[in-house]
Amino acid sequence: MNSNRLKIFTGAFALLLAAQVLLPGRSSAAAKVIEQLPAPEWSYTLPNGLSFWGTIDTQQSKQRMFIPLVKTVTVSPGKTKSSGMLYASVDRINGSANWVYDYSDMANDQPFTAHGFYSASNGYSYFYKMKGGIPYDLTAVDPNGKRKWTKTITDSYTPVFLDNGNIVIRSGISTNRKTIAFTEYNQEGKQVSKHTLTGKWTTGILELLPNGYVIHELLDKQNQVVGISVYRSLTALTTPLATYTAPKAVKDPYFQVHPLRGGSFLIQMSGRDTFLLLGYDASGTKKWIRPVNKTDRIDTTGNNYLIQSGNVYKLYSKDNQLLGKQQFGEAGDRDWYCRITPSGEITVEKQYQWQERPAVIDPETFEGDIAKEDFYVLDPANLQIKYHLSTSWHDYETGHNYIYAGGGELYITRSYAPKTISKYMLK
Structure with missing residues (x-):
């Protein structure tokens, strides 16, 4: 060269x-x-030994960007060790007041230790990290990069961050009887509520969504998934907001729920050869049903949903009205x-x-x-x-x-x- x-x-x-x-x-x-493209507003260079990593997982608040990092250190001549247990917080306005939060322990961390970080609109960031076995630590960091509190969670489960800024930990506990507990904390680490569930709630997948909705898989007598119920909240589990049961001809159905702004939601059903998308309003009334393709990707944004079929994109309203369509590249180009x-x-x-x-x-x-x-x-x-x-x-x-x-x-x-x-x- x-x-x-x-x-x-x-x-x-x-x-x-x-x-x-x-x-x-x-x-x-x-x-x-x-x-x-104009000249950059500003540029920020990380300290030695650090690199940006996994920027697809970048998160943001009103004033800051939160970006995963990787750290590489030399442990002996010719040998290095790396860790992804840290992230950068970057000032969006002028690129100053930047800081790095490092929760790695290079001497003791094991490969593939479960960990992750999240941020909330209030500028707080949170990370969790496994502690060898089942317990893990959940820590809150304020907008200035200062640790505010740490809790040791004895039942490992990835935290759910609600739209209101609170954090919910779901724990599955097996003692004399099987139970599932949802414990909610505010940004100060104070417990807001705790819901302990038994019986039917311990069968099938039970999941809390960021908007507070609860989804529960329905099983038949052979413990096969046949449908799904959606509940408005953990305090409203008596009557489901909506229940959908797959047609009997559908084999091995799998369900996903996509919440929309204002309480409407979509139920996506995937079977061996049947793929459907159903729209519900905020009262739980089914409004429409649309067949989709096996390889279609469904995403939501605000009150609309996007169907990606290869390199063709179609945007629909919550009422299933086509709002726009785009194709990028030639027909069949799937590299977008x-x-x-x-x-x-x-x-x-x-x-x-x-x-x-x-x-x-x-x-x-x-x-x-x-x-x-x-x-x-x-x-x-x-x-x-x-x-x-x-x-x-x-x-x-x-x-x-x-x-x-x-x-x-x-x-x-x-x-x-x-x-x-x-x-x-x-x-």
Whole structure:
């Protein structure tokens, strides 16, 4: 590789920002170019030994971004050890007042120790970590990076973070009789409520959703799943809000519940050869039913839901009305990645689109192969394209993480061991 190819690559890309009108049920035309990406608002580089990791799991509050990290330390000559038990909190406004919370124990942590972190809209962050066996610690960290409290949970279960900012721990306890307990804590670590359930509640899957709804699988006499019930809350388990039983012809049904804003919800049923999506209003009345394909992906945003079929995206209202449609790439192109961001907007991206080499290559000026990356931001109300970024990179620079926070606020890092994150404001 010659020196030209190794030189620092600046001005590597031209970003195209797009805005257009999208009619329901129709794919969009070519996006209109508005301007190139502006200079970054700020950039933040991590301390030595740290890298951003798993940015797809980035979370946010009004003022901060919470991003997973990986730490690598040298334990002996030629040998290193890494840990993912830490995260960065980044100031969204100006990139200052940043801090890293490290809950690793490099000397004693075992490989594959269960752990995770969460954040709430109030700026608090929480992490849990297994303690060898079943017990694990749940710790709350305030917006300034200071530990507020830690609780040792004796029955391992991933915490559920409610829309109201509280945390619920579900514990399954086997003693003389089997019980399931849901214990709710506020951000100060004080117990708000505890519900202990026995009997039928210990059969089938019992799950609490972030909006407070409770879902419970229904089993037949042979302990086979046949349906699902949805309850409004842990304090309203006498009568279900809705119950759906799969048709008898459906074999091995599996159910998922997708809550929508305002109390409406969807029930997704998947069988061996039957796949359905059912819409319910806030009173639990079934309003519609839609067949879907086996490979369709269902996501919700606000009061709408999105069906992704390969590279075709269709947005529907809670009343099953088509609001918009988009297709990215040619028919059958399945290499596009879609995400519902913390802001509720929809992003679609594709990287590593290698471009054709010139017919004649000058070894003195050729800087390497070029790949294109496309990143779209879609309006969650109608699937209109709000922004389209089309970037070109040399082979040694390609691969990026795009973290969209809403309102044109975009963060970009490299994909491989990234140490620097930059904020851009799209207009």
